[in-house]
Amino acid sequence: MNQPLQVVRTEDATTAGNYFVSNYPPYSFWRQERAVDAFAALERAPAPGTPLGIYFHIPFCRKRCHFCYFKVYTDKNAGEIETYLDAVIRELTLYSQKPFIGGRKPTFIYFGGGTPSYISSRQLTHVVESMKALLPWNQAEEITFECEPGTLTEGKLQVIRDLGVTRLSLGIENFDEQILRLNGRAHGAAEIDRAYHFARSIGFPQINIDLIAGMMGETTENWQACIQKTIALDPDSVTIYQMEIPYNTTIFKEMKAAGQTVAPVADWKTKRSWMDYAFTELETAGYCVSSAYTMVKKSSNAGFRYRDLLWTGADMVGLGVASFSHVGGTHFQNLHEMGQYVASIEQGKLPIYRAMTPTPEERLIRELVLQLKRGVVQSDYFQRKFGVNIQERFADAIASLRHQGFLIAEESGLRLNREGLFQVDRLLQEFFLPEHRTTRVV
Numbered sequence: 138m139n140q141p142l143q144v145v146r147t148e149d150a151t152t153a154g155n156y157f158v159s160n161y162p163p164y165s166f167w168r169q170e171r172a173v174d175a176f177a178a179l180e181r182a183p184a185p186g187t188p189l190g191i192y193f194h195i196p197f198c199r200k201r202c203h204f205c206y207f208k209v210y211t212d213k214n215a216g217e218i219e220t221y222l223d224a225v226i227r228e229l230t231l232y233s234q235k236p237f238i239g240g241r242k243p244t245f246i247y248f249g250g251g252t253p254s255y256i257s258s259r260q261l262t263h264v265v266e267s268m269k270a271l272l273p274w275n276q277a278e279e280i281t282f283e284c285e286p287g288t289l290t291e292g293k294l295q296v297i298r299d300l301g302v303t304r305l306s307l308g309i310e311n312f313d314e315q316i317l318r319l320n321g322r323a324h325g326a327a328e329i330d331r332a333y334h335f336a337r338s339i340g341f342p343q344i345n346i347d348l349i350a351g352m353m354g355e356t357t358e359n360w361q362a363c364i365q366k367t368i369a370l371d372p373d374s375v376t377i378y379q380m381e382i383p384y385n386t387t388i389f390k391e392m393k394a395a396g397q398t399v400a401p402v403a404d405w406k407t408k409r410s411w412m413d414y415a416f417t418e419l420e421t422a423g424y425c426v427s428s429a430y431t432m433v434k435k436s437s438n439a440g441f442r443y444r445d446l447l448w449t450g451a452d453m454v455g456l457g458v459a460s461f462s463h464v465g466g467t468h469f470q471n472l473h474e475m476g477q478y479v480a481s482i483e484q485g486k487l488p489i490y491r492a493m494t495p496t497p498e499e500r501l502i503r504e505l506v507l508q509l510k511r512g513v514v515q516s517d518y519f520q521r522k523f524g525v526n527i528q529e530r531f532a533d534a535i536a537s538l539r540h541q542g543f544l545i546a547e548e549s550g551l552r553l554n555r556e557g558l559f560q561v562d563r564l565l566q567e568f569f570l571p572e573h574r575t576t577r578v579v
Contacts, residue, residue, distance in 0.1 A: 151351070151400040151408075153389045155206075156381040158510075158562045160461070160468065161503040162573050167470060167493040175462070175469035175492040179235040183465065188244040188446050191272070193225065193264070194457030196251040196475070199288065203321035203353070206383035208459040208473060209251045221475065222260055224482040225456045226267045231487055232454050233271045237464050242276040244451070245442045252308075252323075254284040258296040265300045279303055279442040286332040287324030294332070298339050304441075305336055306345040306376070311352055311359070312366045319354045321387065333370055343373040343439050345431075350411045351380030351403040353388070360411045368422045373439040375424070376431045377415055379408040379559075409559040416555070428511045429553075429561045448507040450500070450522075458488075467494040499570070501525055506565040512558050515550040527551070534567035 183189070197218060198209045213221070232238070246268075256264075274280065281304040282297055297305070307329075311317055314326040336344055346367055350360065367375055382388050382400040392400060403411070416432060424432040433439040447453060447463070455462040459473040469492035472478045481488035495503060501523045508514045519527045528535060528546060535551065538544035543557030543564060553561060566574050 149404045149406040151380065151382060151402050151404055152398055153382045153384055153392065153400065155383050156562050157378070158506060158565050161506055161569070162493060162495060162499055163575075164470075166573065167468065167491045169491045171492040171494065172469065172489045173492075174467045174494045175464070175489045176487070178465035178467040178494075179232070179237045179487075181465050182236055183239040183241060183452060187241075188451040189238070189241040190245040190247070190443065190446060190451055190453040191229070191243050191268070192247045192249060192453055192455045192460060192462075193253075193268070194249060194251065194455065194460045195253040195256060196221075196458055197255045198250065198252045199255065199285070199323040200321055201387070202323075203387040204349075204380060204382065205321075205387075206385050207251065210475065218256060218260070220479060221458075222256070222264055224479045226264065226271075227482050228456050228488065229268060229271050229454070231482075231485070232456075237452070238272070242273050244276065244278055245446060246274065246277055246280045247443045248280075248282045248302075250283055252285045252288060253282055254288040254293065254297070258293050261293075261296060262300065274301060277301075279440070281306055281443055283308060284332070285324055286328040289328075289332040289336075291335050294336050295339060298341060302341065304343040304345060305341045306347060307333060307336070307372075308347045309367075310347060310349045311355065312363050313354075313359050316352055316354045316359065320352045330370075333372075343437070345374040345376055345439075346370065346372045348375065348377045348415075349380055350377055350415070351408040353402055355403060357407075357411070361414060364415045364418050368418060372434075373437045374427065374431055374433040374441070375415075375419060377412060378430055379405070379412065405560070409556075412559045413555065426512060426558070429558045430510075448504065448510075450504060466500065467492055469493075497523070501530075502568055502570065505531070506568050509551070509553065509565060509568075510561050512553045512561075513550060517549075531568055537567055538564060 196209045197213055198211050201209060201211050280302050282302040283306045285308050309329055310322060312326055312329060317325060333344070348363060348367065380402045382392070382402070388400060392398070416426065419432040423435050425435050427433045427441065428444070431441065452464050453462060454464070455471065458471060458475050458478040460471045462469050469489050472481060472488045472490045478488045501519065505514060505519065505527060514527070516527055519525055535544060535546055538557065539546060543553060545552045545554060557564060
């Protein structure tokens, strides 16, 4: 990075640690010795009506962003990439032979990373054709593909479209050249418009734009300009994350070396105000709230089946190094080093590293907290599925959030107001079991 850390201390400062809640119970409670639960789940027939999804992790990038905390590699050659992709297909082959498939075909497929668009068109075509041969995609409702604008050519975008991708997600993050460089992004501002407009011209059913509120160097003026440029592009959906600084990021390493505890990014109050500006402007432009992070154009059929099905208990096979899966009520994760992952596959073994099978109460809490991230939950859903009146079961948590002015309890369910929605990940711990709560303060 080689940039001085400019720190403004406020009572709402951004400090190191993970903020975003992506599952429950927390990953720190998953255990190696429980991997046997995952293997057992694979041998059981699926519960009737349970959707099946596939997540394919492509962990390669041109550069590692300074705020990135995912399992990615920037030093792999073409041969190593080929070896990895072949291993992932063999992993899917092993899964396809297990009873948990039960004749199902994928309802959703998600290519994430890393940078899925980093691999070549030839590699991508081979991967998709191999996947379809094992589990046909003719019943897939959504196929999402993450892209970094600088890796896209007209030819590659056409290949992605021809392979059946229905939801293209462009990781723009910011439109300003200097801010992109400061945060270690591989693409530049000029590549954004070129990639977006060609993608639009060839008819992707849905294009999503990703932004990050609170990148290093960002100002209110810059943020407002980013939102106006986004509106001018007119994407089908816009996803905005508030910058956090996990411990395995370059930013944190430089903070630690400098003896600093406050990150050189906007504080949480500022980031929430930027979110409010974005949502307000997008609503005026014809978008509506889809979650605490996403706005969708009212006039389109934009959705996010990957998210919605996962948050309501779908099965998902996570392929690739360090990927997460959920099958038959058991959560599990793959080995998190590429060498170990590939070696396991070459030995004909599934690369499962650790697992956890939540109790019925933990499954209830998982779905409640994840669905709260949409801003609204319906009581009758939980009554039907779990036989629980959530307003009675979680009366204390509901009363606390109502007292803080974040939540409204209605006859039909629970609803977060705008202020609560923008800090929902911090508030979700009110619903956690005591043993799963932390002292993390946002």
